[in-house]
Amino acid sequence: MTQAQDETGVFRALADPTRRQILEDLRGGELAAGEIAARFPISAPSISRHLGVLKGAGLVTERRDGNRIHYALAEDRLATCVGRFLSAVCPEQIVLRHTRRRTDAQGEEAS
Numbered sequence: 001m002t003q004a005q006d007e008t009g010v011f012r013a014l015a016d017p018t019r020r021q022i023l024e025d026l027r028g029g030e031l032a033a034g035e036i037a038a039r040f041p042i043s044a045p046s047i048s049r050h051l052g053v054l055k056g057a058g059l060v061t062e063r064r065d066g067n068r069i070h071y072a073l074a075e076d077r078l079a080t081c082v083g084r085f086l087s088a089v090c091p092e093q094i095v096l097r098h099t100r101r102r103t104d105a106q107g108e109e110a111s
Contacts, residue, residue, distance in 0.1 A: 007081050007084070007085065009056065009057040010057045010058070010059065010078070010082075011041060011081075011085075012053075012057070013053050013059055013061075014054075015056050016053075018042070018046075018047075018050050019050050019053060019054055021039075021040075021055060021058060022036060022047075022051065022060075022071075023048060023054070023060075023073060023078070026041060026060065026071060026073035027096065028044075028074060029072070030063070030070045030071065030072040031070065031071055032068050032069065032070050032071075033048065033051065033070075033071065034061040034068070034070045035046070036051070036071065038041035040076075051071060054071075055071075058074055059073070059077060059078055060072060060073060060074055060076050060079045061074050070080065070087070
């Protein structure tokens with residue numbers, strides 16, 4: 001599989017608003033599948049399919065604990081894929097963000 005094909009799966013996974021919301025929910029830490037499903041007005045099997053897509057794209061990891069499955073956000077994978085895309089599409093924005101961060105950090109040190 002090429003890098004482009006690999007990243008295509010990530011962006012397909014991100015295309016769905018339910019999957020994006022799941023990723024946002026996982027930002028706070030690991031959640032059990034049932035806890036994730038309880039946050040949505042759709043069936044548990046539908047959430048399970050969404051989690052399967054996210055796992056297949058490498059955006060979440062799973063851990064089994066008895067009969068429960070816990071999901072966690074794969075932050076590095078998400079940041080790497082999205083960052084690589086942004087760097088290719090709008091590299092000057094990446095430079096501006098880094099410059100702003102350095103300027104902000106230096107301003108805080110001077111205070």
